[in-house]
Amino acid sequence: xxxxxxxxxxxxxxxxxxxxxxxxxxGATSGPPxxxxxxxxxxxxxxxxxxxDLSKMVADMVRAARPGKSVASVEAPxxxxxxxxxxxxxxxxxxxxxxxxxxxxxxxxxxxSGQVAYSTEEAxxxxxxxxxxxxxxxxxxxxxxxxxxxxxxxxxxxxxxxxAEPACVAPIPQAFDLALARDPTLTxxxxxxxxxxxxxxxxxxxxxxATITGQSPLDLPPLTQYxxxxxxxxxxxxxxxxxxxxxxxxxxxxGDVI
Numbered sequence: 510x511x512x513x514x515x516x517x518x519x520x521x522x523x524x525x526x527x528x529x530x531x532x533x534x535x536g537a538t539s540g541p542p543x544x545x546x547x548x549x550x551x552x553x554x555x556x557x558x559x560x561x562d563l564s565k566m567v568a569d570m571v572r573a574a575r576p577g578k579s580v581a582s583v584e585a586p587x588x589x590x591x592x593x594x595x596x597x598x599x600x601x602x603x604x605x606x607x608x609x610x611x612x613x614x615x616x617x618x619x620x621x622s623g624q625v626a627y628s629t630e631e632a633x634x635x636x637x638x639x640x641x642x643x644x645x646x647x648x649x650x651x652x653x654x655x656x657x658x659x660x661x662x663x664x665x666x667x668x669x670x671x672x673a674e675p676a677c678v679a680p681i682p683q684a685f686d687l688a689l690a691r692d693p694t695l696t697x698x699x700x701x702x703x704x705x706x707x708x709x710x711x712x713x714x715x716x717x718x719a720t721i722t723g724q725s726p727l728d729l730p731p732l733t734q735y736x737x738x739x740x741x742x743x744x745x746x747x748x749x750x751x752x753x754x755x756x757x758x759x760x761x762x763x764g765d766v767i
Contacts, residue, residue, distance in 0.1 A: 545579065546579045546580065546581035547575070547578040547579045547580070548571060548575065548578055548579070548580045548581070548610050548611075549580075549581050549583070549607070549608075549609045549610045549611070550564070550567065550568060550571070550580070550581065550582045550583065550609070550610065550611050550613065550721070551583050551585065551603070551604065551609045551611070551612045551613070551644070552564045552582065552583065552584045552585065552613045552615070553584075553585045553589075553591070553594050553600060553604075553612065553613065553614050553615070553616075553635065554584075554585075554588075554589075554613070554614070554615030554616045554649065555588035555589060555590065555615065555616040556588050556704065557615055557616065557651050557704060557705065558584060558613075558615050558616075558649070559584060559588065560699070560704050560705055560710065561705055561706070561707050561709075561710035561711075562710070562735070563705065563710040563713060563714050564582050564584055564613075565582060566710060566711060566714035566732070566735060567582065567613075567714045567717045567718055567721070568580050568581070568582035569732055569734070570714060570715065570718035570726075570729055570732070571718060571721055571722060573729055573730060573732070574718070574722050574724055574728065574729065575722075583603070585597075585599075585600040585603055585604075586599045586600060586603070587599075587600070588616075589616065590616045590617070590618050591614060591615075591616050591617050591618070591631050591632045591635060592618065592627075592628060592631040592632075594616070594631070594635065595631040595634055595635055601638075604638060604639070604642060605638075605642065607642070608642050608643040608644070609639070609642050609643070609644035610644060610645065611644055611645050611646075611647055611721055612635075612639035612642070612644040612645075612646050612647070613647045613649050613717065614632060614635055614636070614639075614646060614647065614648055614649060614676075615649035615651065616651075617629065617632050617648075617650075617666060617667060617670070619662070619663060619666055621654075621657075621659065623662055629666070629669060629670050629673075632648075632670045633670055633673050633674040636648075636670065636671075636674040636675075636676045637674055645676075645677065645762060645765045645767055646674075646675075646676040646677070646762075647676060647677045647678075647679060647717065647720055647721070647758075648667040648670055648671055648676050648677065648678045648679065649667075649679055649681065649713075649717065650663050650664050650666070650667040650678065650679065650680075650681055650682055651663060651681070651682070652681055652682050652684075652685040652697070652698075652705070652709060652713060653682050653685060653686070654698075654702050654703050655697075655698040655702035655703075656702065659682075660682035660683060660685070660686050661682075663682050664678070664680065664682050664683065668761060671761035671762070672761060675761060675762050675764070675765075676761060676762055677720050677758050677759050677761065677762040677765070678758055678760070678761050679713075679716045679717050679720045679758050680716060680752050680753065680755075680756035680758055681712075681713045681716045681717075683752050683755070683756050684712050684713070684715075684716050684748055684749055684752040685697055685709065685712065685713075687748050687751065687752055688712060688744075688745065688748045691748065692744070695708060696708060696709075697709035697712060707735065707736045707737050708737050708741055708745065711735060711737045711742065711745055712745045712748065712749060715729075715745060715746060715748075715749035716749050716752060716753060716758070718749075719749060719750070719753045719758065720753070720758040720759070721767070722767075723759070723767055725750045725753075726745075726746040726747075726749040726750045726753075727746050727747065727750045729746060731743075
């Protein structure tokens with residue numbers, strides 16, 4: 510039984526992003542966004558959310574789709590699993606600090622062997638508390654590790670949470686599978702085979718963008734501020750668009766007005 514290691518994630522992020530201070534992590538501000546922001550995104554996760562500016566990518570995509578609207582993206586403090594997040598006072602204070610438009614929940618524990626069942630009750634409670642703050646909760650299933658067939662198990666685990674407490678479920682694992690089936694030479698994973706490479710983060714962000722906005726990733730312009738070529742961005746937009754058509758991310762949050 511293996512749970513994705515936070516320690517390994519720390520080493521990776523420090524190597525990839527430098528030892529930056531706490532005031533800016535992954536391009537997302539560390540405190541509550543301005544009350545005047547039209548669209549507010551709260552990310553609760555671990556290094557898989559922070560690496561390669563994934564949360565900032567999502568915010569920039571939403572901003573590109575909503576010209577004239579202000580978008581604020583915030584990462585909850587620390588890298589925590591969802592069961593730890595629920596008992597983390599700074600995280601809960603941040604969640605209660607205002608009404609959010611979307612709360613993106615990543616870092617549900619799961620067993621790599623499939624032989625151990627970790628509690629999902631904490632994730633369900635986070636969904637409930639997100640709705641108390643008038644947010645649409647979005648489950649962020651992690652992409653499968655490189656070379657390991659675990660997409661369905663990871664995705665089904667998150668769907669089970671949403672079936673108990675309605676939440677959107679972003680089909681990120683399926684997008685990775687489709688991309689690598691089409692082009693096995695794509696570099697979507699970091700060298701550890703676990704975290705994202707820039708292109709992998711960009712693909713995950715595209716799926717989250719489609720989940721948040723309901724718009725096709727094909728409508729997005731190139732985002733030149735990220736180290737993903739324009740041609741590769743176009744390929745990934747097509748993959749993400751096809752994925753969300755095949756596995757609609759709002760299947761488990763149909764009553765939400767987004």
